[in-house]
Amino acid sequence: MTYNVVSTIYNSPHWFFLILSGILLIVELLGTSGYSLWSGVSAFFVAIIAWIIPLSWTFLWIIFAILTMVTAYVWFLWLKHKNMNQSKKRALNQxxxxxxxxxxxxxxxxxxxxxxxxxxxxxxxxxxxxxxxxxxxxxxxxxxxxxxxxxxxx
The missing domain is CATH 2.40.50.140 (Nucleic acid-binding proteins)
Known part of the structure; x- marks a missing residue:
C-alpha cells in the first residue's frame, strides 16, 4: 500500500506540489504573517505546471524556488509601497x-x-x-x- 502511494506521487509530481501547497497554506492560517503564503501559492503554480507539462523533479524544484523568491519579492515591494504611502499620510503621534x-x-x-x-x-x-x-x-x-x-x- 505504501509503495503505491509513493510510486503514484513520484510518477505524478503535480500531486506532491498540490499537497505541499495545501500544507503551506494551512500553516499560513496558523499565523506566519505571509511567509508560508507565497511558498504555498508558488507550490500551487508548480502543481499546475507539472500537471500540464511533464518535467523532471529537479526542474520543478528549481521553478518552485524561483517562483517563491519572485512572489516573496513582489510581496515585499507591495508592503514597502504601502508603508511609504501610510507614513507620508500620517506621521507618528501627529x-x-x-x-x-x-x-x-x-x-x-x-x-x-x-x-x-x-x-x-x-x-x-x-x-x-x-x-x-x-x-x-x-x-x-x-x-x-x-x-x-x-x-x-x-
Whole structure:
C-alpha cells in the first residue's frame, strides 16, 4: 500500500506540489504573517505546471524556488509601497497633520492674520497672510499646535 502511494506521487509530481501547497497554506492560517503564503501559492503554480507539462523533479524544484523568491519579492515591494504611502499620510503621534490639505470655509473673518475656520463639527483658530471674509474658501497648509495656517483657494 505504501509503495503505491509513493510510486503514484513520484510518477505524478503535480500531486506532491498540490499537497505541499495545501500544507503551506494551512500553516499560513496558523499565523506566519505571509511567509508560508507565497511558498504555498508558488507550490500551487508548480502543481499546475507539472500537471500540464511533464518535467523532471529537479526542474520543478528549481521553478518552485524561483517562483517563491519572485512572489516573496513582489510581496515585499507591495508592503514597502504601502508603508511609504501610510507614513507620508500620517506621521507618528501627529494626527493634526491629517488636517493639511483640507478645504474649508472661513466662519470668523481673518483680519490682521487671525480668525476661525470650520472643520467637521467644530471651528479652529486660523492664521493667514491676507485678510479673508466670512464664507471664503480656504485650504489648510500647515498646523502649529492648535492653530491652522490657511491660504485662500483661487
Amino acid at each position: 494626527p493634526k497633520s491629517d488636517l493639511i490639505g483640507i478645504k474649508t470655509v472661513v466662519v470668523e473673518a481673518i483680519t490682521n492674520g487671525n480668525g476661525r475656520v470650520k472643520i467637521n463639527d467644530g471651528t479652529w483658530m486660523a492664521t493667514s497672510d491676507q485678510n479673508l471674509a466670512v464664507g471664503e474658501r480656504v485650504v489648510v497648509v500647515d498646523v502649529d499646535g492648535l492653530i491652522l495656517k490657511v491660504n485662500k483657494i483661487q
